Amino acid sequence: MRAVQFSDYGPPSVVHVAEVAEPHAGAGEIRIAVRASGISAGETYFRSGRLRDVVPTTFPYRTGVEAAGVVDEVGDGVTGVGVGDEVFGLTDLATRGANADHAVLAAWAPKPAAWSWEEAGGAAGGVETATRVLDRLGVAAGHTVLVQGAAGGVGTIAVQLAVARGATVIGTASERNHDFLRSLGAEPTTYGPGLAGRVRAPAPEGVDAVFDCAGGALPDLIAIAGDAARVVTIADFAAAAHGVHMSQTALGGESGAAIGAVADPPALHGLGIAVALAGQGRLRVPVAAAFPLTEAAAAHELSETRHARGKIVLVN
Template structure:
């Protein structure tokens, strides 16, 4: 037996529980991973409430989570390149990563660099591939200016760094408590809230060329008001605005083979060229507390479960 996060119906944080479940058995092409860390994401909360059930239907009891890092316990038939004892990072396609043991397709795994902490490794897939896809969608270039909302959050904190690596000037919208971190990464911090458009114009006298919205709530309209062309605006949070104005919604799926991007990002972090801040780590039994913190939407970086 092992423990795993489960819920039996759509609802709030109170539907989450940790159950004893049968030990998973790897099938063809699968690997059984003993999970050392599993990241949590706003998208999982949306799935749990049923708000996106037309896109992500659920069967009950449902597991939760896709990000994970851990140690291989068993490999199924047809698996090559991995063996028990290997330290790996990857993603679970069946929303079952928040568990002590998780089945993962071998093609969705890559080796964990030795210098990468378990917390960072287990939190990297969703935010990393999403940030990569969103920045790639707006194609910032040297000499241009790109604005990123939610710049200190899980996706935003990686997106600002990836955008800086293109040579573009990056303006990050965040609360003042996160401005020093943004400055230390070469990002121009701007406080969100009333008057934000004027503050952006003051910080970007040459205009804004691209905009990545990781937060939602009016930033697509702000980008358009700043004169950014629709094809250089990407939102991962405001799909209604995207449909209305014809802006992009590229994120994880558009990044291409996830394991390849994951390996690239993990290597950059291990080499000290990128940073993924960790806001907090919780034991599996405190999954409700972890999502309570997440849903306040004011964390700097990622929240992670440690089964």
């Protein structure tokens, strides 16, 4: 089968499609014929070599942690799903391999009828990440939350999940994305110098929590929150130096600690919440671009710009 991988550090051009052996579902797993899969922004850091000194990479590195497709194998002990069912979900984070013709999922949920394959293929990672961080921040009805980098793949999901919890959401993005953020339920503002003053207008009593999806602004975000403990980042590797928690599930042990990331338990319950919200028309997965599997390098190139509005996916 075809699978996307890279065999050395480098620019997006090192990403290629290779012919590899098909994986098979083990106990507690299912295999799907992939219809669409997401590009992980975090994997672009691994590919570039940015983290080579703290997170050793074994080559070839098979990419992709989220996918949607049709079940074609069911492992021992699995109930409630059968061959032919349409699902979306996550691979084992240690083995990855979602950007392929077939993928083994360790966690999954039924594909919402309201979502296209492209939306479902790019949903699971953002849903799990956003749920994990919002849970850690204790976001609930009546809270005000600032989402830094609200127009990206995780930010767009975080906005909607926070709104669904009853929170007021302020989201930072470039001005061209402000109407888009309003459509998701957020009050938009621009990022950059003077952010504290701009946030004060829609939130004169301050914010209860800050979810950083962009990185590079932790001192300002801490000042806005009033306490580093009320800020969680998924994107700033300087988090530990500022006393901020960096939430990751793909990293653990010594390698995760080296960049200030303590492995949090995955928030897999978020998949079921997403299905319910999608059925109510309250959660969509904005897709910035969809590329054929064979154009994975171009998808990585777009991801590295950090300007994509929503999720970047590969389609089979």
